[in-house]
Amino acid sequence: MRERFSSGAALALFETLDSTSLEARRRADAGARGPIWILALEQTAGYGRRGSGWEQAPGDVAATFLFDPGAPVEKLGQLSFVAALAVADAVRRFAPRAPIALKWPNDVLVGGGKIAGILLELLKPEGGGLIALGVGLNIVTRPVLAEYPTARLLDFLEGQPAPSPEAFVHVLDETLHHWRGAWKSGGFQPIRDAWLAAAAGKGEKIRVRLPQETIEGVFADLDSTGALVLDCESGRRTVAAGTVV
Template identity: 40%
Template sequence: MTTAKDIQLPEGYGLQAFDVLDSTNEEAKRLAAEKPTQHLWVQADQQSAGKGRRGREWISERGNLFCSLLWKADCDLKTASQLSFVSALAVRDVIADFLQADRRVLCKWPNDVLVDGKKVSGILLETAGEGLTDPEYVIIGIGINLSRHPEEALYPASNLAELGCPDLEPLPALQSLVASLDYWMTEWRQKGFDYIRRRWLERAKGQGEQIIIRLPDEEIHGRFIDLDVTGGLKVETESGIRVIAAGDVFFAPAG
């Protein structure tokens, strides 16, 4: 049985594992206040107050992977936001490897991962520490549905067990994720965001297709054509090209 002590970490990284936390992102924020000099992974078997994008609840029962990386930043906020796509690629590769089904596993803008069109993972980026434009730390919160998923969700969901990968435990999954994220962060640092952007598009669902983007005060219908240089979603609408910085994407029904 894998324990937290068995997790192999890249140089400069630490790991803190817990039975129960309110949220791994919240624990990462508390750790950031202690000014750690290394990057820290935080993992919990269960969360009592897990959260997703836009403050939504993230169902956090035992059996799934709940973790966050407290990354000591060395870039500005605009650059740090690229980690959303870096992280999505890392998670996608982990899931595709577990399922041995590369083409079934796709990225959904901005940072979800889908298998057979159903959401199995989510990512939440936050910042911590002083500085608004140059954050001290970036927190990358990641949840992967290993053995269960919410029955009622904003987007159809599933888990890896029902998709063909039973008996996968959180800590072995974390080990794979640690290695995958380290790989993709190295690629990002060495090759830049345009490389990441192109790799993400190769693994994206819906490019060239009709999509719906729901914003707080508007619903946009159009064709997903590209990502811009910042990662914004480029959509061709009846009134022209629009670039969306944040929103919830849904895929239009066939026909």
């Protein structure tokens, strides 16, 4: 089923799909440039960062937004922060009093538990680049994960019925359109400021797992590229890629 949002983006809704990210890749390979949301009510082979498996239960969101970012490749990593702000605002539309925080680089927390993850993939770089922006969000299910607590939107709705995945994506399209506009007009600075204002662990000691080591330091800042700035015992350190644990 296809429809179109007020932003101009299309929606392709599937009952079952292997992966919305893989479908975005197939469409890009076939020449599509978006903007289009790909939403699956059931996903059988979803994946997250670094290829890790992503579980999705019926009633939860598994969606990928395929679009042309219209920006240099070196700036596209900033879209993880744009997307996190958009997801947070969409959650807030349904749960205005939910305690939302953003975890570097691309997770959204509610009540200290992970409610959403974001996957940013660059496709077709030789043709100017397309972005496949994957969003997985727990609406009705709270997965049990060994590494960190999780959350679901249902627990913060204060008696209101849970939105369907399609209803959530409708709202997410609006909030993403807003934050993409702010990014295009103002650059990374307003995105950085808004993200830091909602950041989990700012000013606190955190641990970051890197490919070869795990480091610890006080979360001091984000630099102008979105890298994490830590004040460690050995001095200030900038981390471009890693996992906060």
